[in-house]
Amino acid sequence: MTSSTQENPLELFSEFLAEHGLRMTPQRRLILEVFLEHGGHLAAEELYDCVRQLDPSVGQATVYRTVKLLAESGLAKAVRFDEGVTRYEPKHGREHHDHLICVRCRRTEEILDERIEKLQEELARKLGFVLTGHKMDLYGICSKCRRKEQEKD
Amino acid sequence: MTSSTQENPLELFSEFLAEHGLRMTPQRRLILEVFLEHGGHLAAEELYDCVRQLDPSVGQATVYRTVKLLAESGLAKAVRFDEGVTRYEPKHGREHHDHLICVRCRRTEEILDERIEKLQEELARKLGFVLTGHKMDLYGICSKCRRKEQEKD
DNA sequence: CTGGTTGCAAATCGTTTGCAGCGCT
DNA sequence: AGCGCTGCAAACGATTTGCAACCAG
Numbered sequence: 001m002t003s004s005t006q007e008n009p010l011e012l013f014s015e016f017l018a019e020h021g022l023r024m025t026p027q028r029r030l031i032l033e034v035f036l037e038h039g040g041h042l043a044a045e046e047l048y049d050c051v052r053q054l055d056p057s058v059g060q061a062t063v064y065r066t067v068k069l070l071a072e073s074g075l076a077k078a079v080r081f082d083e084g085v086t087r088y089e090p091k092h093g094r095e096h097h098d099h100l101i102c103v104r105c106r107r108t109e110e111i112l113d114e115r116i117e118k119l120q121e122e123l124a125r126k127l128g129f130v131l132t133g134h135k136m137d138l139y140g141i142c143s144k145c146r147r148k149e150q151e152k153d
Numbered sequence: 154m155t156s157s158t159q160e161n162p163l164e165l166f167s168e169f170l171a172e173h174g175l176r177m178t179p180q181r182r183l184i185l186e187v188f189l190e191h192g193g194h195l196a197a198e199e200l201y202d203c204v205r206q207l208d209p210s211v212g213q214a215t216v217y218r219t220v221k222l223l224a225e226s227g228l229a230k231a232v233r234f235d236e237g238v239t240r241y242e243p244k245h246g247r248e249h250h251d252h253l254i255c256v257r258c259r260r261t262e263e264i265l266d267e268r269i270e271k272l273q274e275e276l277a278r279k280l281g282f283v284l285t286g287h288k289m290d291l292y293g294i295c296s297k298c299r300r301k302e303q304e305k306d
Numbered sequence: 307c308t309g310g311t312t313g314c315a316a317a318t319c320g321t322t323t324g325c326a327g328c329g330c331t
Numbered sequence: 332a333g334c335g336c337t338g339c340a341a342a343c344g345a346t347t348t349g350c351a352a353c354c355a356g
Contacts, residue, residue: 062338065336124293132293138282313353322342322343
């Protein structure tokens with residue numbers, strides 16, 4: 001149970017920082033905690049708002065810089081939906097997944113389909129590419145929002 | 154051959170404008186022409202550069218505004234890769250497709266796999282969503298770039 | 307004429323960066 | 332002491348908006 005993939009994120013982040021000649025600080029610790037606790041797809045700006053409530057002295061530049069480090073360390077993953085902002089989701093110990101987003105209420109489901117993943121590989125290989133990653137976002141209207149719209153009619 | 158889906162884009166755009174109480178202008182005509190002729194995934198800024206070469210009096214705000222109208226009219230489709238800019242591709246009369254992007258040289262292939270499309274529908278339906286659209290970008294290294302990298306070793 | 311359209315410049319949004327001071331190690 | 336870290340504010344790139352002059356219907 002002490003295998004490296006199950007170490008806690010804080011330690012992993014500290015290790016990453018140390019390996020790169022960087023340091024763990026109270027701000028970074030706090031930002032990481034808030035980020036992990038929230039869980040969802042947080043924009044840097046939103047993360048900043050959350051962090052500020054716990055410690056108003058933290059600057060937004062620090063949040064932006066830290067969230068980038070989290071992405072580099074592999075603890076966070078940057079995701080971009082059809083808006084103009086970069087969001088981050090916790091990645092440590094989590095399986096790869098894609099997203100199903102409700103265009104009305106913005107609720108987001110995580111999805112995964114092995115058959116699709118296989119077909120993606122196959123498709124890329126046929127065109128001479130070696131896949132390094134992919135993103136797939138499905139947009140639709142969730143059942144709750146459809147119900148709401150029917151009530152209006 | 155005069156069916157509405159095969160009308161030429163200029164007419165379609167004029168119709169769209171008229172239906173919305175808007176007007177066709179020389180600037181809009183020029184921007185549409187340049188956009189269609191280029192064909193690729195053009196950012197508004199790049200489109201502005203092209204247009205400016207033909208008519209330096211056109212302002213960039215006009216280009217940004219027009220490209221948005223094109224997207225609303227259905228003649229263009231906004232695509233966002235992993236950069237920070239919105240690109241537009243001609244959509245009129247074109248089949249839906251996804252993208253396979255080389256992370257080294259940024260070359261982009263258009264791809265389509267019916268099996269994947271079907272699975273996407275199925276996946277969404279299972280979760281109670283009605284799909285309105287999707288985006289799938291595959292990232293990889295193309296054969297040309299792989300060859301280049303091997304030469305360096 | 308009227309109301310949409312234009313170019314310009316200023317404003318905005320999300321994000322990055324320069325810098326002087328601070329705090330680990 | 333040295334080097335990374337911080338908050339601040341200014342800078343940034345992409346995009347949007349306010350406005351007065353302009354022009355299409």
